Amino acid sequence: MAADAVQYGEGLMCEWVALAAGGLAGWAVRNIGGKADRKHATWRLAEANRLLLDAETRGLEMHRREIANILIGIDPELMSRSYDRGWQYQRELLASPPARIEADMASLAHKFPNYLDFDIIGTRHFVPYSETLRSTSQVDIIDRYLDVSKWLLLLSLRNGKKPHRMLFDEEDFKVLGRCMRSVRDGRLKRRIEAAMETYYLFDRTLSSYGTEAAKNDRQSFEQGDRSVRRLYTQYSPEIEYGVSLREPEEYGVYSSYVHDNGKITHTYSRSEATFEKRDYLDWR
Known part of the structure; x- marks a missing residue:
């Protein structure tokens, strides 16, 4: 009887150890898997936000190109002056403390709560710009070109590192001069x-x-x-x-x-x- 009791006790111990090991393994799988899932979800969210920001930034770059072509259509000299003003803002920003970037971003974000608010054309894609902008002044068009340029520039400088290629530079300005002369001529x-x-x-x-x-x-x-x-x-x-x-x-x-x-x-x-x-x- 004593031997049977010992054998029975050992059997229960083995079952308990097996259950405990299984429970620990399950906990480990759930815990480790949960951390991996949470880490992956965090990465997916960050990547989605990055892709969204990249898409919106590219959209603004295209709209900046649209506005530039509108200015050229009015008068190439307007485009040259607008570029020069944007370049001057860039020089001021590079010489300012980091707090200037955050302050200017906050100001523009208040003026344009959504990316779509930057769109000065705001109509169906097949409507001629001349019809859409009939009541829009040249000053407003120039200001919107500068606002879009400022936002793109602020985004590129927000991480505290100077980008490899600035939004306004000497090479760009030389190309601008040749293009504007070609248009005028x-x-x-x-x-x-x-x-x-x-x-x-x-x-x-x-x-x-x-x-x-x-x-x-x-x-x-x-x-x-x-x-x-x-x-x-x-x-x-x-x-x-x-x-x-x-x-x-x-x-x-x-x-x-x-x-x-x-x-x-x-x-x-x-x-x-x-x-x-x-x-x-x-x-x-």
Whole structure:
């Protein structure tokens, strides 16, 4: 009986140890698994927030591009001045204590509680910007370009580290200068072409129907906001015309040269009221 009791006791002990081991193993699995799950969930949440912020930031970068193109469409000089103001803000921010970043972010966050509030266009994607912005002033458009730029800049500096590439920099500014000149020169070229088209129509009509006196006095032509007059440059094989334009006021020189093979080459230059200056246009 004593032996049976000992054997029975040992059996109960083994069962208890097995149950205890199983319980500890279950607790360990649940506890370790729970920590892993919580850690994974925390990582997933942080990653989701990062991806959301990245998507919203990219959206703002695209909207900044939209606003820039609107400014260029109004006047390339507006874009250049707006960029310069943003660059100046960046220089001030880099020279300020970190508290300035948090203060400016808080101010902009109060002004724009949601990312969508940055959108100055705010209409269906197929509605022309000209219709949407009909009642929006140039000052408001410039301010929105600066606000979006400021927010992007503040985000890049918020962690206390200077980003590898700043939002405004010398290289960017050089590209801006070339692009804005190309836009300005392209517009002047089109204005000169329109003026010369009108002039040639006038010249052909005069040749066909004008009096001899009028034909002899046709060195200049004026209509509305444009005027054209023939220029004479000594020893030059080119035929040149000075083009005066108003609203906005610009001056250009239109030149044509007939080669020996009959090919005609046209050149366009930016000039001033006396037409002595020649700054050849560079357009795309």
